[in-house]
Amino acid sequence: MTNFNYMDFINQIIAFSPRQYKGEIKTANFIEDYLKKRNITFSIQKFKTKIPFEKKAILRADKKIIPCKSTCFVGGKIPNKNNLISSICEDSGNDNMIKYNINFNPYCNSISCASFYPYPAVAISAKDLKKIINAKEVKGIVEIEQKSYIARNILVGNKINPEIICFAHYDSILTGAWDNASGVSVMMANILQSPSTLKNVLYVFTANEEISYDKIPAYWCKGFRAFEKLYINQIKKAKKIIVIDGVGISPSSWMNKYENLKSTILFKQLDKFMPKIKRLGSSTSKVAKFLYHSELDTIKQIKEKYLVQTHKELNKEILKEL
Numbered sequence: 028m029t030n031f032n033y034m035d036f037i038n039q040i041i042a043f044s045p046r047q048y049k050g051e052i053k054t055a056n057f058i059e060d061y062l063k064k065r066n067i068t069f070s071i072q073k074f075k076t077k078i079p080f081e082k083k084a085i086l087r088a089d090k091k092i093i094p095c096k097s098t099c100f101v102g103g104k105i106p107n108k109n110n111l112i113s114s115i116c117e118d119s120g121n122d123n124m125i126k127y128n129i130n131f132n133p134y135c136n137s138i139s140c141a142s143f144y145p146y147p148a149v150a151i152s153a154k155d156l157k158k159i160i161n162a163k164e165v166k167g168i169v170e171i172e173q174k175s176y177i178a179r180n181i182l183v184g185n186k187i188n189p190e191i192i193c194f195a196h197y198d199s200i201l202t203g204a205w206d207n208a209s210g211v212s213v214m215m216a217n218i219l220q221s222p223s224t225l226k227n228v229l230y231v232f233t234a235n236e237e238i239s240y241d242k243i244p245a246y247w248c249k250g251f252r253a254f255e256k257l258y259i260n261q262i263k264k265a266k267k268i269i270v271i272d273g274v275g276i277s278p279s280s281w282m283n284k285y286e287n288l289k290s291t292i293l294f295k296q297l298d299k300f301m302p303k304i305k306r307l308g309s310s311t312s313k314v315a316k317f318l319y320h321s322e323l324d325t326i327k328q329i330k331e332k333y334l335v336q337t338h339k340e341l342n343k344e345i346l347k348e349l
Contacts, residue, residue, distance in 0.1 A: 031216040033209075033275075033334040037326055040208040046199040047078055048174045051234060054197050055179045058211075058232050062183065067218060072180040074253040077240040079143070083170035086129065086149050088162035095149040097169045098130060098140050100240065103147035105129060105167035108159050114141035114150060115316065129167070131156060134316035137323045140200050143238055143246060178234035180254055183218055189229035189261055191348055193217075193341070194292065195271045196236030196250060200320040204329055205309070207236075210271035213338050221342055227349050229261065248293035255294045262300060266348050268292070271341065273308040273315065275329040279337040281344075282306040307341055309333070 040046070043053040062069050081097040086105065098114070105127045114130040126146040131153045132139030138152050147169045151159065159165055195210040211232060218230055231254060239249035255262060262268065270292045282288075285297075287306050294300060309315060318324040 031219055033212045033216065033331055034326065034329070036212045036215060037204055037208045037329060040197065040211060041202060041204055041326060044199055044202045046197065046203055047237065048080060048176060051178065051198045052176065055181065055232075055234060058181055058197060058215075061215070062181075062218075065219060067183060069181055069183045070186060072182060072254065072257060073177050074180070074235075074250075075175065076178045076235045076249055076253075077173050077175045078235075078238055079240070080172045080174040081169070082172050083168065084149050085169075086151065086165070086167035088158050088165050090164070091158070093151055093155050093158060094138060095129075095151050095167070096138050096140055097148070097171060098142060098150045099144050099146060099148040099169060099171060100246075101146060102169045102171040103127065105147055105149065105165075105169070108162065108165035111156075111159060114139065115319070129159060129165070132316065132319060132321070135319065135321050135323065136317070137321040139319055139321040141320050173240065178250060178253070180234055180250055181232040183230040183232075184225040184228045186229050186258070186261065189265055190227045191267045191269065191345055192229045192231065192261065192265050193269045193271070193345070194231045194233050194251065194254075196233040198235055198237050198250075200237050201322050202324045204326045205276050205315070205318055205324050206273050206320070207271075209275035209329055209334060209337075210273065210308070213271055213274060213334055213341060216334075216338050217342055217345070220338075221345070224342075224345055224349065228345060229265075244295065245289075245293055247290070251292050252295055255296065262294075266303065267344075268300065268304045269307060269341070269344065270304070271307045271337070274337040275309065275333045276315065276318070277309045278333055279307050279309055279340055281340075282308065305344070307337060307344075
């Protein structure tokens with residue numbers, strides 16, 4: 028069996044973070060080179076995409092700078108503090124009367140870019156909330172540039188008539204160790220340590236999962252929908268579809284509820300394919316919310332024993348069908 032160092036692999040991917048635009052391209056190059064050096068055959072699915080790229084994000088409270096990051100698709104001014112919202116609330120940002128916000132993740136002790144909005148918005152750390160609330164004057168400005176590039180889904184295994192299709196996205200918002208360098212490491216380990224599965228399984232390292240200007244049905248999972256469009260027949264015929272997303276911070280378990288799948292593999296025809304889709308990941312616990320899309324999502328949070336456990340779960344599930 029081929030030895031595989033999960034932590035070293037994750038660290039190499041993290042070196043390209045944030046894995047958006049140029050960072051994502053560098054990560055794709057790394058994965059391709061990694062496979063080539065180990066004589067693993069793969070193919071590339073290229074697709075066009077666009078992401079919002081932050082040129083400037085400034086927020087002041089009584090003229091003092093508050094650290095922030097853009098979480099929006101367009102630039103503009105934030106004239107006051109009147110729309111201060113939680114970024115992990117389902118209904119946040121749905122008020123059509125207010126066209127800006129300052130958002131925060133109440134569980135996170137750092138800036139968490141949990142949600143993106145169709146108007147000027149910035150994320151701040153929850154620890155800076157009081158500064159905003161107590162300030163008499165709050166003003167901000169965001170400058171956003173659309174960046175177009177060619178994204179790459181990397182396909183390993185049987186892409187003609189796979190019995191199982193297995194996905195792990197490699198892009199990230201900010202550091203992205205748990206989300207989702209960890210999942211990429213587990214899938215790569217299975218490719219290397221169980222090469223016999225390549226005959227019946229298609230492994231897909233998915234690009235552009237986190238954010239794009241593709242808003243139908245949502246801005247996330249563009250790479251999955253690009254795959255769905257080109258490989259719809261393979262999806263229809265596959266017995267099982269697995270997505271590995273967010274592992275290594277606690278024991279992984281299987282999830283198949285709509286809310287779990289919507290956030291990780293949002294096909295256009297998700298409802299149709301739901302019965303055969305399963306997500307393998309750490310439970311969406313307070314720990315996960317603490318890390319989500321923040322610079323706290325580092326290798327320090329990952330435990331190798333949980334990666335090993337996830338790998339065993341993945342391989343066991345695959346072998347059940349083969």
